[in-house]
Amino acid sequence: MQLDFTQDDEAFRVSAREWLLANAPRKRGPLDGQSARAFAQAWLSQCHKDGWSGIGWPKEYGGRGLPTEKIILWYEEYVRARAPSVLDCTFVSLNHAGPTLIACGTDEQKAYHLRRILVGDSIWCQGFSEPGSGSDLASLTTTGLVDGDHLVVNGQKIWTSYADIADFQELLIRTEPGSKRHKGLSWVICDMKSEGITVRPIKNMAGATHFAQVFYDNVRIPLSNVVGMLHDGWRVAMTTLGFERKTAAMGLQLELSIKIEDLIALAECPPGSAIGKQLAELRAEAAALRAMTYRTLFKDPVTASDGSLMRLYFAELSQRIHRAAMDILGADALTDSTWTHDYLESYSETIAGGTAEIQRNIIAERILGLPREQPA
Numbered sequence: 001m002q003l004d005f006t007q008d009d010e011a012f013r014v015s016a017r018e019w020l021l022a023n024a025p026r027k028r029g030p031l032d033g034q035s036a037r038a039f040a041q042a043w044l045s046q047c048h049k050d051g052w053s054g055i056g057w058p059k060e061y062g063g064r065g066l067p068t069e070k071i072i073l074w075y076e077e078y079v080r081a082r083a084p085s086v087l088d089c090t091f092v093s094l095n096h097a098g099p100t101l102i103a104c105g106t107d108e109q110k111a112y113h114l115r116r117i118l119v120g121d122s123i124w125c126q127g128f129s130e131p132g133s134g135s136d137l138a139s140l141t142t143t144g145l146v147d148g149d150h151l152v153v154n155g156q157k158i159w160t161s162y163a164d165i166a167d168f169q170e171l172l173i174r175t176e177p178g179s180k181r182h183k184g185l186s187w188v189i190c191d192m193k194s195e196g197i198t199v200r201p202i203k204n205m206a207g208a209t210h211f212a213q214v215f216y217d218n219v220r221i222p223l224s225n226v227v228g229m230l231h232d233g234w235r236v237a238m239t240t241l242g243f244e245r246k247t248a249a250m251g252l253q254l255e256l257s258i259k260i261e262d263l264i265a266l267a268e269c270p271p272g273s274a275i276g277k278q279l280a281e282l283r284a285e286a287a288a289l290r291a292m293t294y295r296t297l298f299k300d301p302v303t304a305s306d307g308s309l310m311r312l313y314f315a316e317l318s319q320r321i322h323r324a325a326m327d328i329l330g331a332d333a334l335t336d337s338t339w340t341h342d343y344l345e346s347y348s349e350t351i352a353g354g355t356a357e358i359q360r361n362i363i364a365e366r367i368l369g370l371p372r373e374q375p376a
């Protein structure tokens with residue numbers, strides 16, 4: 001796909017590049033815990049000070065209301081500058097929670113939360129998955145029973161990224177007693193400092209503890225924290241997940257184009273070598289993913305199956321690039337902290353945000369028209 005940028009766009013690109021060159025931290029941030037929070041908050045606050053936080057958000061909510069072309073240019077320059085990964089502890093706040101509140105929240109919810117998110121003062125996490133309800137999210141069982149003007153929440157979430165350092169959570173719970181599947185759910189703002197919440201971080205195989213189990217024991221949440229209508233949480237949750245198909249995922253996808261360039265530089269392979277051929281193919285694949293991403297961004301509407309195509313291709317390409325890095329490093333991988341860490345983390349790419357099998361099911365049924373999966 002060929003994108004045509006105007007002179008105004010190109011001037012914007014130059015200003016983004018110059019600002020990032022002058023301001024983006026040159027080192028990687030900490031991976032987890034309070035130091036990761038402090039690093040991400042400082043960076044977002046700096047972005048906000050100079051007008052680079054939430055650039056796609058509407059102006060009335062503190063953003064710049066920039067069009068897709070300029071958001072693309074921002075992320076292209078962002079990854080080129082090797083600025084901090086977009087998948088840090090501010091990802092949910094900026095890309096899920098804020099946009100969901102803008103789309104479905106009350107005036108009070110917007111007034112309280114949106115500015116705090118943009119300046120980096122409040123960190124959010126996403127409490128959707130439960131033990132036994134990941135791919136099949138509609139089977140979730142954590143309950144919130146109405147008691148006066150509060151919900152009383154009991155149950156458990158799991159794999160909640162940055163739950164240990166978050167201020168708020170987008171929490172999906174069953175609020176209508178006896179309801180089944182997509183009906184009777186509510187999307188609520190949960191203050192992570194509420195009494196009755198226990199967070200137990202889980203260490204992954206890369207040694208990081210950036211996700212956690214969260215337990216709720218009679219946690220009282222004001223009904224005024226329900227986003228959208230009570231019992232209408234599935235619609236709000238689909239709105240939240242829909243943002244992942246738009247610009248939220250773009251930064252991640254573009255990061256791969258830079259990773260492959262860094263790997264080519266690391267390999268120093270002679271022309272015509274087998275590894276050179278492999279890297280050339282990976283570079284072409286990263287360019288194809290970039291083209292697919294841009295094509296999807298200009299589609300209206302972007303469907304769940306568009307999102308699945310991008311998510312699946314991104315996840316499997318990321319794993320191929322990191323596996324190639326291990327081949328290139330050989331024994332040096334044992335002492336390399338960056339590529340080896342990212343290689344181990346890349347295993348999660350085909351799980352987080354919907355597993356590869358689920359994406360294949362969606363593509364098979366909705367794009368290829370194959371028979372629908374029969375419920376178990």
Ligand SMILES: Cc1cc2nc3c(=O)[nH]c(=O)nc-3n(C[C@H](O)[C@H](O)[C@H](O)COP(=O)(O)OP(=O)(O)OC[C@H]3O[C@@H](n4cnc5c(N)ncnc54)[C@H](O)[C@@H]3O)c2cc1C
Pocket residue numbers: 125126127128129130131132133134135136158159160161162211348351352353354355356357358361373
């Ligand atoms: C790094 C990371 C961060 C995460 N962060 C969050 C977060 O912040 N908040 C949150 O709510 N969740 C988060 N998750 C959870 C993630 O959304 C789930 O792990 C994912 O949806 C899969 O659910 P599950 O783990 O319950 O696996 P399951 O759904 O139990 O799946 C187990 C296996 O069965 C396969 N399978 C299941 N159903 C089918 C089917 N119908 N057809 C074919 N195969 C099937 C799956 O593909 C998988 O291989 C995170 C996960 C990871 C890895």
